[in-house]
Amino acid sequence: MNDLTPTREERTAKLKGLGTSRKRVEDVRFTQGKGNYVDDVKLPGMLHGDFVRSPYAHARVKSINIDAAMALPGVIAVLTAKDLEPLSLHWMPTLAGDKQMVLADGKVLFQGQEVAFVVAEDRYIAADAVELVEVDYEELPVITDPFKALEPDATVLREDLEPGADGAHGPRKHHNHIFLWEEGDAEATNQAIDSAEVVAEEMVYYHRTHPCPLETCGSVASMDKVNGKLTLWGTFQAPHVVRTVASLLSGIEEHNIRVISPDIGGGFGNKVGVYPGYVCSIVASIVTGRPVKWIEDRMDNLMATAFARDYWMKGKISATKDGKITGLHCHVTADHGAFDACADPTKFPAGFFHICTGSYDIPVAYVGVDGVYTNKAPGGVAYRCSFRVTEAAYFIERMIEVLAIELNMDAAELRRINFIRKDQFPYQSALGWEYDSGDYHTAWDKALAAVGYDDLRKEQAAQVEAFKRGETRKLLGIGLTHFTEIVGAGPVKNCDILGMGMFDSCEIRIHPTGSAIARLGTISQGQGHATTFAQILASEIGIPADSITIEEGDTDTAPYGLGTYGSRSTPVAGAATAMAGRKIRAKAQMIAAYLLEVHDDDVEWDVDRFQVKGAPERFKTMAEIAYASYNQAIPGVEPGLEAVSYYDPPNMTYPFGAYICVMEIDADTGEHDIRQFYALDDCGTRINPMVIEGQVHGGLTEALAIAMGQEIAYDELGNVKTGTLMDFFLPTAWETPNYTTDHTETPSPHHPIGAKGVGESPNVGGVPAFSNAVNDAFRAFGLRHTHMPHDHWRIWKTANDLGLHG
Amino acid sequence: MIPAAFEYHRPKNVQDAIGILVEHGDEARVLAGGHSLIPMMKLRMAAIEHLVDLQDVDGLSGISIDGGRITIGAMTTQHELITHDGLATAAPILREAALQIADPQVRYVGTIGGNVANGDPGNDMPGLMQCLDASFTLVGPDGTREVAARDFYEAAYMTERSDEEILTAISFNATAGGYSYEKQKRKIGDYATAAAAVLLQKDGDTCTGASIAMTNLSDTPVFSEAAGAALTGTSVGKADIEAAVAAALSDIDPTEDNRGPVEFKRHVAAVVIARAITRAWSRA
Numbered sequence A: 001m002n003d004l005t006p007t008r009e010e011r012t013a014k015l016k017g018l019g020t021s022r023k024r025v026e027d028v029r030f031t032q033g034k035g036n037y038v039d040d041v042k043l044p045g046m047l048h049g050d051f052v053r054s055p056y057a058h059a060r061v062k063s064i065n066i067d068a069a070m071a072l073p074g075v076i077a078v079l080t081a082k083d084l085e086p087l088s089l090h091w092m093p094t095l096a097g098d099k100q101m102v103l104a105d106g107k108v109l110f111q112g113q114e115v116a117f118v119v120a121e122d123r124y125i126a127a128d129a130v131e132l133v134e135v136d137y138e139e140l141p142v143i144t145d146p147f148k149a150l151e152p153d154a155t156v157l158r159e160d161l162e163p164g165a166d167g168a169h170g171p172r173k174h175h176n177h178i179f180l181w182e183e184g185d186a187e188a189t190n191q192a193i194d195s196a197e198v199v200a201e202e203m204v205y206y207h208r209t210h211p212c213p214l215e216t217c218g219s220v221a222s223m224d225k226v227n228g229k230l231t232l233w234g235t236f237q238a239p240h241v242v243r244t245v246a247s248l249l250s251g252i253e254e255h256n257i258r259v260i261s262p263d264i265g266g267g268f269g270n271k272v273g274v275y276p277g278y279v280c281s282i283v284a285s286i287v288t289g290r291p292v293k294w295i296e297d298r299m300d301n302l303m304a305t306a307f308a309r310d311y312w313m314k315g316k317i318s319a320t321k322d323g324k325i326t327g328l329h330c331h332v333t334a335d336h337g338a339f340d341a342c343a344d345p346t347k348f349p350a351g352f353f354h355i356c357t358g359s360y361d362i363p364v365a366y367v368g369v370d371g372v373y374t375n376k377a378p379g380g381v382a383y384r385c386s387f388r389v390t391e392a393a394y395f396i397e398r399m400i401e402v403l404a405i406e407l408n409m410d411a412a413e414l415r416r417i418n419f420i421r422k423d424q425f426p427y428q429s430a431l432g433w434e435y436d437s438g439d440y441h442t443a444w445d446k447a448l449a450a451v452g453y454d455d456l457r458k459e460q461a462a463q464v465e466a467f468k469r470g471e472t473r474k475l476l477g478i479g480l481t482h483f484t485e486i487v488g489a490g491p492v493k494n495c496d497i498l499g500m501g502m503f504d505s506c507e508i509r510i511h512p513t514g515s516a517i518a519r520l521g522t523i524s525q526g527q528g529h530a531t532t533f534a535q536i537l538a539s540e541i542g543i544p545a546d547s548i549t550i551e552e553g554d555t556d557t558a559p560y561g562l563g564t565y566g567s568r569s570t571p572v573a574g575a576a577t578a579m580a581g582r583k584i585r586a587k588a589q590m591i592a593a594y595l596l597e598v599h600d601d602d603v604e605w606d607v608d609r610f611q612v613k614g615a616p617e618r619f620k621t622m623a624e625i626a627y628a629s630y631n632q633a634i635p636g637v638e639p640g641l642e643a644v645s646y647y648d649p650p651n652m653t654y655p656f657g658a659y660i661c662v663m664e665i666d667a668d669t670g671e672h673d674i675r676q677f678y679a680l681d682d683c684g685t686r687i688n689p690m691v692i693e694g695q696v697h698g699g700l701t702e703a704l705a706i707a708m709g710q711e712i713a714y715d716e717l718g719n720v721k722t723g724t725l726m727d728f729f730l731p732t733a734w735e736t737p738n739y740t741t742d743h744t745e746t747p748s749p750h751h752p753i754g755a756k757g758v759g760e761s762p763n764v765g766g767v768p769a770f771s772n773a774v775n776d777a778f779r780a781f782g783l784r785h786t787h788m789p790h791d792h793w794r795i796w797k798t799a800n801d802l803g804l805h806g
Numbered sequence B: 001m002i003p004a005a006f007e008y009h010r011p012k013n014v015q016d017a018i019g020i021l022v023e024h025g026d027e028a029r030v031l032a033g034g035h036s037l038i039p040m041m042k043l044r045m046a047a048i049e050h051l052v053d054l055q056d057v058d059g060l061s062g063i064s065i066d067g068g069r070i071t072i073g074a075m076t077t078q079h080e081l082i083t084h085d086g087l088a089t090a091a092p093i094l095r096e097a098a099l100q101i102a103d104p105q106v107r108y109v110g111t112i113g114g115n116v117a118n119g120d121p122g123n124d125m126p127g128l129m130q131c132l133d134a135s136f137t138l139v140g141p142d143g144t145r146e147v148a149a150r151d152f153y154e155a156a157y158m159t160e161r162s163d164e165e166i167l168t169a170i171s172f173n174a175t176a177g178g179y180s181y182e183k184q185k186r187k188i189g190d191y192a193t194a195a196a197a198v199l200l201q202k203d204g205d206t207c208t209g210a211s212i213a214m215t216n217l218s219d220t221p222v223f224s225e226a227a228g229a230a231l232t233g234t235s236v237g238k239a240d241i242e243a244a245v246a247a248a249l250s251d252i253d254p255t256e257d258n259r260g261p262v263e264f265k266r267h268v269a270a271v272v273i274a275r276a277i278t279r280a281w282s283r284a
């Protein structure tokens, strides 16, 4: 070796592997406007579809007259439920085991529901024709409140369901009831609470909101009648599942269906489910023999596609008078809207809500969730969180604050007393989870020190005094949160969607000259998979990340996988990537040993090469090995260098974090000013710190939106009041505060590279941090809890109800 | 979000534009920056068969300051109001208000004429025009007339302008003394929860003149003569401000919307007016 020989460090740096803040390779095309989204797909002869939607939240559809629409030049077809019925496609199964109307079959159950599908030569004609379809409605009583839906004489919403028959998740106790799902020990929990020294009770409502990805949903279906193949481009977070479902529904054999998710402009759970638009574009293409495009507009998206949250969580938490928690009881009334279209693993109709014991060592707990039908849009998806995990985190982090008030104790101290200790991991929670790893005390102390917590409390107390003296109208709130997430669904033994196990996959091909392509069963929607998965692989196989292409989203080329949501890509597909890389390395080792004329066991891996043990100057780089694998006859070894891995994770991963928000609130106008936001995330092994920071910034901004104003609100007639971006709060740079990010690193013990997933943590932890800050600002004036969203007038009302307006 | 079909006209002068308006009556509408009209058309809340684009019409834009009189062409963009140095000196309240309208993208194309002619109580310029006691120049088939801003607004989207008239210019006197445009909104790009425009003149410690107007607190912009009168002759102390606020509140009639209920809006209006007075006085 001489001075020109790269050092080990130099070789490692060249890989841009794990731990490198590699720039996102996707951004070159996105920042130049060169992305390729569904709406960019333009095929010869393509037609355009648009929906006639219901203006009513609940009505009988007495007749539909399409004559005037069909008479408009350029209109090719108008589909109604009657046209879909012979194909048995007027209803479709939902991911939650319910069924949903594709087009109104006799009645409509929410405003914006799809009634008819117009197909025309261009988008403008389609929009004009929508106006010409005459629908005769007879209005029915509307229910938008899930508690009213369960009253004995409430109107029957789902007349299609047989009275008294079980639903997909067991007995239904009322005609508007969907399921009761329970976990934990109710009796022991009640006992703990009844005999406790201190009990805090609160109803915590996590309002209905919407993921609102910048790109709305859409699809292009193209049925080639000559070869019988259907190609479907769409905004799909799970393209392989869509292919399987499309095949089961349509009867077209799966090999004849090709599903392509091109670039996706944000998903956040909104693009997991199957929508009537997808089905109608397929049917229309089959009927017309021409490609059919359907793209929603913003109002369609907010009004009719999957919402998130809408959980009424009634909690009881008990403790000793010193603050040691003894029990947690939670009953949820879950508003699922008109159809149960949640995207949860099949066995978990309330998702992983039973992570609601959070970061705390709670000896007994019980949750019961009642799912309820109302006249609202279906959905209930995981908006940038693992299934119902953000609801759970919000619930426990509010209950901790309420308990702190009840105990007259500092909320930071109360958390510290109750954290699961480092030595308790792996930890069995009272609600059945096995937390893989954690170190909560270290993270918490680091966070409190970083913001100067004790001084903040002193400043807050001084400001309360100044407020009482009439010297200021501003109050200071300190929002604390320590969240624990559960992500990476999931082990096939208990996680499936419609029977499909939630493994994921990676297939790697090394090219003769030492570059590579890897294909995965997931699909990036902005997370930067092409950047980070290449980094995982670079560290595993010693090929620079820049020389590895990552491809996802085309079911004809990618291996089968369950897709991207619930922070599952890194925990599951990332693990598959590492495992496939290790298969490559195992074969490479044999080839290297042959080339170096030593025994397999006499070579060792070093960054980007195999070297002879004790003689590092004798080595073969991965590039050399790749070339040899294709071009040299090696006895007993097949040519080529490829590997596939299907990874079934042994457990979920449990990222956690400590977030602190310092907020000033104007008691008169209800305006807020976020002075400081500190976010410490522990997502295990950090693949790309810059991508992590980007994910945290984005997720916190969504959390800010949700906590401070974003909602899907209905009036009592079931009209959507927040159907445009004027009223639906989507923050811009102007509303977004500065964030300080930080981390600790507790690798997952069961994940091949110790990574846990981070994309959703900031939404999960951010919402309670912002909301706790608002609540905390009023604690000195006797507030226990006030509901989100904390927009100006609701904050004003809180202040007004507390008598702060004189 | 796709508008119904329409005919597009692009006249070169005011007379041709008026000719098209006369020919098509209420089926025609002029198009300025399009940032109020086009969203309405896309929502199909307005179906306009003939759209008369004013962008090629000569003589409708520009800012001139002649002696103490400022004249602004109707097609002058909100962005131009912000960047015009002479205007910033002669009537700085315009810049302060324009900066609180929408976002830079909207302001590059949205015009002052469209903003005042639109008749939406949420628009900020009409309230400001009340405060400035501006005058609007309307040109129609029967010639040119001047209408005072304070006489222009009748109800939401209903103004003194007839369907065949075009607003060509806005004029008002240069301002002296203290000024403030104070607006509370939920986010960038939002219309006001409550907004107030205040101009105050000061001689020694005494307020010698006051003009106070408000935005989005009734179905038209509100000029509160009583609020101004409550300050004139006083030294704008705490009690005087309270009296002016009370007077202003008796002139408004807000309605509930997603920004909040009436009681909240009245409370915010009081805060916003008081802040605007305090700031204007500090600048007087």
Ligand SMILES: Cc1cc2nc3c(=O)[nH]c(=O)nc-3n(C[C@H](O)[C@H](O)[C@H](O)COP(=O)(O)OP(=O)(O)OC[C@H]3O[C@@H](n4cnc5c(N)ncnc54)[C@H](O)[C@@H]3O)c2cc1C
Binding pocket: B029, B030, B031, B032, B033, B034, B035, B036, B037, B038, B039, B054, B074, B075, B100, B101, B102, B103, B106, B109, B110, B111, B112, B113, B114, B115, B117, B118, B122, B123, B124, B125, B165, B166, B167, B168, B189, B190, B191, B192
């Ligand atoms: C996201 C967003 C946020 C906004 N926020 C605000 C805000 O905070 N405050 C605010 O004040 N505005 C706001 N606006 C509206 C914006 O300022 C508009 O540009 C303005 O209201 C209308 O000006 P325009 O030139 O775009 O007019 P257009 O939309 O072209 O026209 C509006 C109306 O006025 C008529 N009209 C236009 N010019 C004339 C003329 N010369 N003579 C006769 N009639 C005429 C048109 O026929 C039409 O009826 C917002 C708009 C958007 C899209």
